[in-house]
Amino acid sequence: MADYQSEAQLEADLVTRLTGLGYAPVTLPDMAAMQANLRAQLGRHNGVTLSDAEFAKVLNHLDKGNVFEKAKTLRGRMQLTRDDGTPLYLQFLNTQEWCQNQYQVTTQVTVTGHHKNRFDVTLLINGLPLVQIELKRRGVELKEAFNQINRYQRHSYWAESALFQYVQLFVISNGVNTKYYANNRNQDFKQTFFWAEEDNTLVTQLDAFADVFLEKCHVSKMISKYIVLHESDKILMVLRPYQYYAVEAIDARVKAGRKNGYIWHTTGSGKTLTSFKAAQVLIENPKVDKVVFVVDRADLDYQTTKEFNHFSDGSVDGTDNTRALVGQLGGDTKLIVTTIQKLNTAISRDRYEGALQAVKDQRVVFIFDECHRSQFGDTHKRIVRFFSKAQMFGFTGTPIFADNAVGKRTTKDLFAECLHKYVITDAIADENVLRFSVEYWGRLKRKDGSLMDEEVPAINVKEFFDNPDRIDGVVDWIIQNHDRKTHNKQFSAMLCVSSVDALIAYYEAFRRKKEAGEHHLRVATIFTYGPNEADPDADGLIGDPDLNVTDLPVDVRKRDRLESFVADYNAMYQTKETVKDSVGFYTYYNHLSQRLKNRDRKDALDKDRLDILLVVNMFLTGFDAKKLNTLYVDKNLKYHGLIQAFSRTNRILGQVKSQGNIVCFRNLKPNTDQAITLFSNKDAIETILMAPYGDYLSRFNEAVEVLRGIAPDPDSVNELNSEDDQLTFVQAFRDLIRLRNVLTSFTEYNADDLNLEPQAFEDYKSKYLDIHDKTKVDKPDDPASIIDEVDFELELIQRDEINVAYILGLLSEAFSEQDSLDPKTRDASKAKKKMVYDLLGSERHLRSKRELIEKFIEQHMSVMTPDQSVAEVFNGFWDEEKSNAIAQICAAENIEPSAFKQMIEQYHFTGKKPLQGAIVDALTEKPKILERKGIVERVTRKLQRLISTFDDGIGSL
Structure with a gap:
């Protein structure tokens, strides 16, 4: 007797559980039966009986568009002219009273597209298949169910009236682990989510997941309220559990009264999406007059502007025109997106007071993105004085506590209660962000070969750190190791330094060495050109760069330097940027941002690649680029400044990006440990930081022994005749290449340390690819192959230099x-x-x-x-x-x-x-x-x- 639950048993048990939750079981063997059922369910939901001709019109209406357009159709109504000429506004889903829909469950629906496929468990709402569940028996990798759904999307979801393109949520489970995700073809397995309780305890077992997530009202609420139609990319996105709880908490707070609150969600966990959804929910509340979403000017980039304007047309004015904001506040615009700088100007200047009289006593809800900004304290006081019914909510990944407060006020002082918490250890456990691999390099060679020694903290002076020989040494180290850290420039990096003067020295060192033929790295930079402040690097926190350079006193030398660096940029990318005025400066800032962000697009071209962005403070907070995996640090960082900067590198993206790389050219270890303790707990260091090189080396060599136990040498792979044996080999070798991918990013990596000679590795790899080609190329659609759904993760073994x-x-x-x-x-x-x-x-x-x-x-x-x-x-x-x-x-x-x-x-x-x-x-x-x-x-x-x-x-x- 088998010691595991079969897939058929898992399916039967799930259907029994769903039936107990109120889903009516229905047998729909093919799409003809599904269409007949849809006709009956839509009629029941709308209180009508549809004739043949009327239902034909409905099917024609439903058949139009792609997955994204169908999601809009689902949420709208169809104006149907009935046979007798009367109009009927047909509803497909009740999104306002989401429990008031019709629920069914069916199994093994057969659809014939390129191939005949049968789907495991389908949840129907009003007759439309809105949730598709794919199951694998216990012990099988969950990723195989994900890959199977991808195959169904290619082969058959679009076929036979394409009703399966109305699926909003996919659920995958092997009984022990269960995850959900939105119907979006462009996502990776790492963008699938476990459900969790409000305290972030994961709900992984299928039975428990069904009880809480697939419960009729909850799953309808997720589809109705918590799927975001992302207009910029034309995709569906669904909120993760902590995002759901945050929006629910804010919504409940507003309904209950006018108390403030803040959300502590770690950097990189998707706070912007959460705030989008919170704003959307609040503007539907008739008791709320306006919702004002407030960001720093540095964060109001092209993408944020575009997305919010899609969300609520005209809500964002990306210019520096305060009068436009005043017009929005005094007019009918319900959702407003603005910068903290413009908001401060609007409520501080006497000339705008008259135009704002009408809104002063209205109920205005403010949502502050990244509310740890240091200048927020003064603006907070002005808002409270100006708006009599202001209600404020803050989002932050790094709250201000008494320990890391610059002044006397903390996040709690400004916003009162923390409404939901999701810290970095939670995000790492959920695989929503990556861990950090931190290296410290305090000893660098001078030109004469002698070592410079940083005796920290005894030597912590500007003269030591700004020494030209030391800067040359750092640049040489980066040139030598950059390919290793970024997987041969597949990813980009940032180098953050202590001051504009140091930045200029660094940039000129890179330029000098490039002209000498010592490297081919593409380096760009941006900085404001105001006069020097007194030791801006002293407190270890990240300053708030003001992009409106017109308002700043100008250091002509710095401006001319930056203009010459931008000329290099123009020559490199055939552009015509300038930074001589605030408009040009802001445009250049946005173009740099988009150049880094666009690297993860499928149509990204190598000629547009930027290797290193050199900064002082800009881009170190709030900036999100998945193809950025390395931060070189030559500045003092501390507390929230350190966590914010490190977190630029740890966005999830595929298998190759296994961690965020941090290379410190100062001894920041005490500060790093202190910051991790402050924002999680003292036991979290091992969770947040990668293990040392030696640990991964030991694990690799252990994996070699496992591999040789399956296939003692590469030729013996030929003797693995059964698919079970071949699958065991594939999984063992895949473990090996995953570990090797991590090892090669360490600076101390040496191939001689591995208990597998390079030639043997290549020979095993050849056999691995043979199995891949046999199952994925020669027989790509063979449903009987147990290897068919395995992800070979070939990106881990591709070497672009071998061409x-x-x-x-x-x-x-x-x-x-x-x-x-x-x-x-x-x-x-x-x-x-x-x-x-x-x-x-x-x-x-x-x-x-x-x-x-x-x-x-x-x-x-x-x-x-x-x-x-x-x-x-x-x-x-x-x-x-x-x-x-x-x-x-x-x-x-x-x-x-x-x-x-x-x-x-x-x-x-x-x-x-x-x-x-x-x-x-x-x-x-x-x-x-x-x-x-x-x-x-x-x-x-x-x-x-x-x-x-x-x-x-x-x-x-």
């Missing part, structure tokens, strides 16, 4: 050495050829090119003469093979060759697949309407495969 250009370099050397009179040289030639064959098997992005490169070696290199160049002959061969491949595709699909080549060029330029219309227009024989989708998808796949083979991973030939 076709690298292979050709090896072949050129081998060709020039093969006829040498020296036996050792001839042996070296053979070894390089063997290395080429090994790399063609072990590098994922070369495997699609393997057959062609082997053909070149065997058919072309063998007949080359000594005076021929391997690169020139190869280029001719490659161009001919590519032309032949294009001709074959065009002949097979009846495509006009010139149009197909234009599609290839457009794909390279935009990174986006060609539009359906472009492909149809390129066909020499126009297909029938019903045939178009299949042809378009097939041509797109062939185009992408052609580009992957002939253009990607080529390098500089």
Whole structure:
């Protein structure tokens, strides 16, 4: 008898539990049955009986648009003209009284798209499938259920009237672990969430999750109130449990009276989304006249402005025009987004008092983002004096306590009670943010080779830290180690320094060394050019940079320096930025922000990459860029300033980004331990900080022993005939590459420390890729394969530097050495050829090119003469093979060759697949309407495969 609960048993138990919660069980074997049930349920919900013709109109209405547009359709009403000519406003979901809907549960609905798929458990509300639950038996990785849903999205959710595109929430479970997430194709498994109780205790077991999350009223409330339609990216987002509890607490506080409150949610946990939703909920309250969302000018970037204006048109005025804010406050705009600077000006100047008379006694709710800002204290007093019915809520990841208060006032003094708490240890446990790997480098070499020693805290003086030799040493260290820290520039970094003068010295050191050919890093910077303050680095807190440089006294030398640095930026990116006035300065600031943020977009191009942003205070609070993973620190940081700065690096993004890297060129360890203790507890240091290098090395070497227990050597992988054995090998090797990914980011990493020789690793990797290709490429849609849903996490083993250009370099050397009179040289030639064959098997992005490169070696290199160049002959061969491949595709699909080549060029330029219309227009024989989708998808796949083979991973030939 099996010692685990089968998937079928898990499904049956869940249905029994849901039935007990009030879901009516219904059998819907196919989409015809689902449509008939939808007709009956919509009729029941709206109190009507729909005729055949009327329901046909409903299906036609529901069939329009993508997942995002269907989410809007779900929340709207359809104006249906009935058979007798009377109008009916058909409701699909009651979002106001969310418990007043019709609930059903069904299992094993079969849908045929590209393939026939059966879905495990479906929750229907008013007949529409709004929650889809995919189950795996106990012991199976939860990620396999996630990958299965992704496959269903590709293969069948869009088919047969596409009703499954109305799914709002997915739930995945193996009985022991259960997570939920919104219907968004663009998310990673790391963006799936456990539910939790209000004190952040996780609810992971399927039974308990069903009781609290899938309870009819709760799941309806989540769909109705707590799914956000993100207009900028056209995706659905759902709140995590701590975000839900925060909004509920604020909503309850406003309904109960006028007491203030604050939300302590750790930096990186999504406070902006929480505040969006809180504002949306509050403006629906008829007792609230206005909601004012207040940010610092440095945080009111393009994205925030765009998103809030989508949310409430005209709510954001991104300019510095205070009169526009006064007009909003005195007018009918219910939701206003403004900066703390403009709000302060509006209520401080006598000339605006008349225009604001009407709003002074209205009920205005203020939501302050990042309410730890130091200047907030004075503004707080002015708001309380000016607005007689002001109610204030603050969001912060790092509250001000008595221990870290600059003045006498704490967050509690300003906002009273903490309404909900979610600290960094909670976020790390939930895998919502990453841990930090912190290194301290206090000893750096002078030009003569001697060591500079920072005897902290005895030597903590400006002269030591600003010493040009020391700055040169830091820059040299960064140049030497930056690729390791950022996984060969896949990620960006920030370098924060103590003052503008130090920043200028750093930038000029980078520029000087780049001109000398010592590095190719792309470095940019920004700073305000006011006069020096007295020791701005002394307290270890992050100052609040004012972007309105027009209001500041100007240090002409600094302004000219910055303008020259921006000229470097313009030359690097072919832009025309300037910082000579506040408008240009703010525009440049926003462009830097977008350049870093846009790196995680699928269509991001390497030519737009920024490697290091050099700052004093800017971007160290409130700034969120997932592709930023490293912070170099040469400034004094303390308390909330330290946590805020470190937290720029720990946003979740895929498997490669395993931690936030912090490299301190000052001894900040006491400050780091003190800050962690203050914002979590004294036992949290081991939770928040990565273990030392030696710990991960031991774990890697233990994993090697496990791997060899399964397959003693790479060739023995061939003897793993059963899928169970192959799966065991895949999981063991995947554990190995995960650990290796962490190890290689440590500065002390040395391949000789590993109990697995590099060649053996590459050979095992080749076998790993063979299994991947067999299950994912040769039989990508075989539903019987138990390896089919396993994520091979190939991004962990891709080496972009090993490309076709690298292979050709090896072949050129081998060709020039093969006829040498020296036996050792001839042996070296053979070894390089063997290395080429090994790399063609072990590098994922070369495997699609393997057959062609082997053909070149065997058919072309063998007949080359000594005076021929391997690169020139190869280029001719490659161009001919590519032309032949294009001709074959065009002949097979009846495509006009010139149009197909234009599609290839457009794909390279935009990174986006060609539009359906472009492909149809390129066909020499126009297909029938019903045939178009299949042809378009097939041509797109062939185009992408052609580009992957002939253009990607080529390098500089």
